[in-house]
Structures are given as C-alpha cells and as structure tokens.
Amino acid sequence: MSNPAGQRRRGPGRPGYDQATVLRRAIELFNRKGYEGTSMGDLAEELGFSKSAIYHHVPSKTHLLAQALDEALDELTVVIREAQDESAGSAYERLRSVVRRSVEVLVAHQPAVTLLLRVRGNSEVELEALRRRRWIDARLADLVRAAAQEGAIRDDLPPDLVSRLLFGMVNSLIEWYRPEGEMSATVVADAIATIAFDGLTKRPS
Amino acid sequence: MSNPAGQRRRGPGRPGYDQATVLRRAIELFNRKGYEGTSMGDLAEELGFSKSAIYHHVPSKTHLLAQALDEALDELTVVIREAQDESAGSAYERLRSVVRRSVEVLVAHQPAVTLLLRVRGNSEVELEALRRRRWIDARLADLVRAAAQEGAIRDDLPPDLVSRLLFGMVNSLIEWYRPEGEMSATVVADAIATIAFDGLTKRPS
DNA sequence: GTCTATATCCTGATAGAC
DNA sequence: GTCTATCAGGATATAGAC
Numbered sequence: 001m002s003n004p005a006g007q008r009r010r011g012p013g014r015p016g017y018d019q020a021t022v023l024r025r026a027i028e029l030f031n032r033k034g035y036e037g038t039s040m041g042d043l044a045e046e047l048g049f050s051k052s053a054i055y056h057h058v059p060s061k062t063h064l065l066a067q068a069l070d071e072a073l074d075e076l077t078v079v080i081r082e083a084q085d086e087s088a089g090s091a092y093e094r095l096r097s098v099v100r101r102s103v104e105v106l107v108a109h110q111p112a113v114t115l116l117l118r119v120r121g122n123s124e125v126e127l128e129a130l131r132r133r134r135w136i137d138a139r140l141a142d143l144v145r146a147a148a149q150e151g152a153i154r155d156d157l158p159p160d161l162v163s164r165l166l167f168g169m170v171n172s173l174i175e176w177y178r179p180e181g182e183m184s185a186t187v188v189a190d191a192i193a194t195i196a197f198d199g200l201t202k203r204p205s
Numbered sequence: 206m207s208n209p210a211g212q213r214r215r216g217p218g219r220p221g222y223d224q225a226t227v228l229r230r231a232i233e234l235f236n237r238k239g240y241e242g243t244s245m246g247d248l249a250e251e252l253g254f255s256k257s258a259i260y261h262h263v264p265s266k267t268h269l270l271a272q273a274l275d276e277a278l279d280e281l282t283v284v285i286r287e288a289q290d291e292s293a294g295s296a297y298e299r300l301r302s303v304v305r306r307s308v309e310v311l312v313a314h315q316p317a318v319t320l321l322l323r324v325r326g327n328s329e330v331e332l333e334a335l336r337r338r339r340w341i342d343a344r345l346a347d348l349v350r351a352a353a354q355e356g357a358i359r360d361d362l363p364p365d366l367v368s369r370l371l372f373g374m375v376n377s378l379i380e381w382y383r384p385e386g387e388m389s390a391t392v393v394a395d396a397i398a399t400i401a402f403d404g405l406t407k408r409p410s
Numbered sequence: 411g412t413c414t415a416t417a418t419c420c421t422g423a424t425a426g427a428c
Numbered sequence: 429g430t431c432t433a434t435c436a437g438g439a440t441a442t443a444g445a446c
Contacts (some may be wrong), residue, residue, distance in 0.1 A: 036241035037327050040422060053430045055423065062422095118323070122242050153405045157396050161388070164381055165374050165400055172373020183366070191362050195370055199404030200358045244439060258412045260441065 017047060022057045026064045027111040035065060035115070036122070062125055065115070069129040072116040075105045077132070080139045092152030095143050096193060099170060103189040106173045114174040140167055153197075166196055222252060227262045231269045232316040240270060240320070241327070267330055270320070274334040277321040280310045282337070285344045297357030300348050301398060304375060308394040311378050319379040345372055358402075371401055 017025075025046055029038045040061055044051040058064055082088065083098040106113050116133065119126045141163040147153045153162070169192055177188065222230075230251055234243045245266055249256040263269055287293065288303040311318050321338065324331045346368040352358045358367075374397055382393065 032325065033327055034239065034241055034325050036239055037325065039420075041420085049429090050431060051422090052424075052432085056429055060422080120237065120239050120242065122238055152407060154399075154407050157399060161393070161396050162400065162405065165377065165397060166405070168377025168380065169370050169374035172370065172377055175373065176369055188366070191366050192370060194359075194362060195367065195404075196400060197404050197406045199400075199402050200367065200371075201402045202357060202359050245441085246439080254411085255413060256440090257414080257442080261411055266440070 017057060019057055022047065022054070023064060023067055024111070026058075027068045027115055030065070030068070031111055031114050031118075034118075062123065066125045068112045068115050069119065069125065072109055072112040073129060073132045073136075075109050076102070076113070076136050079105055080136055083143055084139065090152065091143055091146035091150050095147045095153075096197065098140065098143060099166070099193055099196070100189045102167070102170050103173065103192060104185050106170065107177060107179060107185040107188070110174060110177060110179065117171055117174055137163070137167070169196065222262060224262060227252065227259070228269060228272055229316070231263075232273045232320055235270070235273070236316055236319050236323075239323075267328065271330045273317045273320050274324065274330065277314055277317040278334060278337045278341075280314050281307070281318070281341050284310055285341055288348055289344065295357065296348055296351035296355050300352045300358075301402065303345065303348060304371070304398055304401070305394045307372070307375050308378065308397060309390050311375065312382060312384060312390040312393070315379060315382060315384065322376055322379055342368070342372070374401065 022043075026038075026043055029043055029046055032038075033042065040054055041051045044054050047054070079098055079101045082101065083094045085094075088094055088097070116129060119129050119133075121127050121130050141160050144153070144163040144166070145159040148155045148159050148162075173188065177183070227248075231243075231248055234248055234251055237243075238247065245259055246256045249259050252259070284303060284306045287306065288299045290299075293299055293302070321334060324334050324338075326332050326335050346365050349358070349368040349371070350364040353360045353364050353367075378393065382388070
C-alpha cells in the first residue's frame with residue numbers, strides 16, 4: 001500500500017506488493033484453481049511470502065472476492081447504462097453496440113469477469129453479485145425485446161431465449177480468450193456480430 | 206447397490222440409496238455449491254444420513270467426480286463419432302447435426318455436462334477430463350473447417366474462432382436451461398441453429 | 411448399512427516477536 | 429511488513445460397535 005506501482009520498494013528487502021497487485025494475483029489464482037479451491041496459503045506462496053503476511057495487505061479472502069466481483073459488475077453496469085440511452089440510436093443499433101462493448105469489457109477485465117461468471121451463490125457476497133448480474137441480464141433481454149418490436153431482428157424466436165444465447169456466446173469468451181494471444185477484441189467482437197446478426201451460411205449476395 | 210431403482214427397499218428401516226442415486230444427488234450438489242464448496246458432510250445431510258455412512262456407498266469424493274465427468278464425456282464422444290462418419294452427409298449437414306445432437310446431450314445430461322464444463326484441472330481426475338474435452342473441441346473445429354472448405358459456410362472468419370463461438374453458444378445452455386421448464390430441447394436447438402446459420406437480422410426473404 | 415468416535419490434515423485468521 | 433506459532437473449526441476418510 002506504500003507502493004502504488006506494485007513494484008519492488010527498496011533496494012534490499014522482500015518483494016513488497018500493493019493492494020492492487022495482491023488482488024490481481026488473487027483473481028488469477030481463483031480462476032486457475034477456483035475460489036474455494038484456492039487457499040490463502042496458495043496465494044501466499046504465489047506472492048512469495050508466508051500465509052499470515054497476506055493479512056497485512058488484505059482484510060480477508062472474502063474481501064478479495066468482493067473487490068473482484070465489483071470490478072466486473074461496475075464495468076458491465078456502465079455498458080448497460082450506455083445502452084439505455086435511447087438518444088444513442090435504435091434498439092437494434094444499441095444492441096449491436098452493447099455486444100461490442102461487452103466484448104471490450106470481457107477482454108479488458110477478463111479475470112474479474114471470469115470470476116463473476118462462475119459465481120454460484122455460496123455466500124452473501126456471491127448472492128449480492130448474482131443479484132446485480134441478474135439485473136444486467138434482464139436489461140439485456142429488454143434491449144433484445146425492443147429490437148424485435150422495432151422489426152429490426154426476427155420475431156420468430158422468443159426474445160428472452162435470443163438474449164440468453166447471444167450473450168451466452170459473448171460470455172463464452174472467458175473460457176479461451178487470452179489478451180496476449182494474436183486475436184484483438186475488435187476481431188472477436190466483429191466475428192460475434194457477424195455470426196449472430198448475419199449468420200454463418202454463405203449467401204449469394 | 207442392492208436397490209437398482211434407488212427407492213426404499215424394505216418396509217421399515219432407513220431410506221437406502223443405490224450408487225446411481227447417490228451420484229445423481231452428488232452432482233446436483235456439486236453444481237449448486239461447486240465441487241470444492243461441497244463437503245461429504247453436505248452430501249450426507251442431503252441424503253439424510255451421517256457423514257461416514259456415505260463411504261459405504263461410494264469410495265471417495267474424487268470417485269463421484271470421475272463418474273460424473275465420464276458420463277458427460279462418454280455422451281459427447283458419441284456425438285463426435287457420429288459427426289465423423291462422412292457417409293452421413295456433407296460437413297455442413299454434419300455440423301448442423303452435431304449442434305442439434307450436442308444440445309440434446311446437454312439437455313439430457315445437463316448436471317453431468319455442467320460439472321464437466323466447470324472443471325479447472327485441480328486434480329489428476331480433472332486433468333484427464335480436460336484432455337478428453339480438448340480432443341472433442343478439436344474435432345468440432347475440424348468439422349467447422351471442413352464446412353468452410355466445402356464452401357457451405359462463410360470463409361471470412363477463422364474456423365477455430367467460429368467453432369469456439371458456436372459451441373460457446375451451445376454450452377451456455379447449462380447456465381440457465383432447466384428440463385422442467387417449458388422449453389424443449391428441440392426449440393432450443395432450432396433457435397441456436399437459426400441464429401448461428403441464418404442470423405438474427407430480419408431479411409426480406 | 412448406519413452409527414459414534416476418531417485420526418490426520420488443512421482452512422481462514424490472529425498474536426506477538428523482530 | 430514479514431515472520432513463527434497458534435487457534436478453532438472443518439475437511440476427507442477410517443475403525444469398530446450395533
């Protein structure tokens with residue numbers, strides 16, 4: 001915490017991490033081994049010091065989880081807020097835009113979003129995160145419904161089902177996307193939009 | 206094990222469960238609370254007897270997980286085998302068919318497949334399951350590549366990316382689909398095929 | 411087939427020395 | 429700010445009575 005950059009502090013001495021760095025490494029571990037499958041001992045080992053020293057940086061394991069889930073939820077909430085601004089275009093345009101923005105958030109905050117999407121509701125922190133997530137999902141469904149009512153997208157499929165499948169495809173990114181890979185967020189977002197809105201089948205056009 | 210139907214055995218006496226029933230309830234709990242978040246004590250409580258009595262039915266917690274993952278992997282492997290039979294039609298036809306069959310398996314074996322899709326590689330059992338799953342994913346990508354080479358689906362998107370997104374959409378079913386709901390596997394499979402192959406955008410047609 | 415009791419280990423978290 | 433030592437509780441799994 002005396003070290004905003006998360007780097008080594010003094011010439012000699014132990015590593016020294018700030019809160020943000022500890023959080024980042026914790027989320028990494030939670031995703032690799034699962035939250036319950038990761039012990040504070042594991043995290044200590046990862047950071048290179050003893051188990052008890054962690055509690056100098058962070059109040060509890062639960063607090064680490066809460067911070068991570070908030071990071072993801074706050075970012076996704078911003079995307080929803082943008083999509084609710086009707087002056088930004090038709091529902092169809094805003095739906096395409098929210099797909100793109102969601103991909104951007106998933107890519108930029110992949111570890112935190114991954115953690116969020118795996119939450120099961122095992123504690124009060126997780127239940128609260130699930131509540132916020134359900135609110136987001138409901139707003140996405142609203143947008144799909146509005147686009148269907150505009151006549152912009154097909155109305156022969158239940159909007160709730162379309163919403164689940166469309167954002168199911170978006171969310172599946174977290175299973176394989178790695179920012180250090182060669183695929184940019186733009187390429188992925190374009191591919192999702194192309195598949196979802198234009199379809200895979202080749203057309204004469 | 207003396208009770209193939211998983212029902213009460215004698216008039217008087219304790220419930221009495223067979224292996225299959227214990228496994229089914231275990232998978233249910235693993236999905237609700239996570240595998241690591243579920244203790245054998247939780248499972249005992251769910252089944253209505255003491256913690257230690259479970260070990261009369263099942264050798265270990267790990268064994269329960271292995272059985273569940275095998276159930277899912279065996280079913281998905283059958284789907285892949287079917288799709289590899291080139292006499293069954295063009296790659297495009299087989300791709301559409303494998304999407305439908307995957308949905309059927311996800312719906313019929315939803316709890317086991319859910320567990321499989323959440324495995325992180327935390328133990329030897331999980332690592333072996335991940336190996337088998339990666340093999341399946343690779344065969345699905347082969348099929349998408351073949352369909353693109355046939356000229357049946359668009360070739361302006363990387364086949365590996367298409368495969369990940371397409372089956373990401375299929376797999377996202379496990380997050381919300383409940384067999385007791387009003388949506389049949391057929392409706393869901395049709396919706397996925399329509400979105401993925403024809404697209405959401407309304408066309409003059 | 412289920413129970414109580416127990417063995418052994420690991421968990422999140424704290425106390426206090428340096 | 430990190431350490432060793434420790435706590436109380438819970439984990440998987442086993443032993444042996446009934």
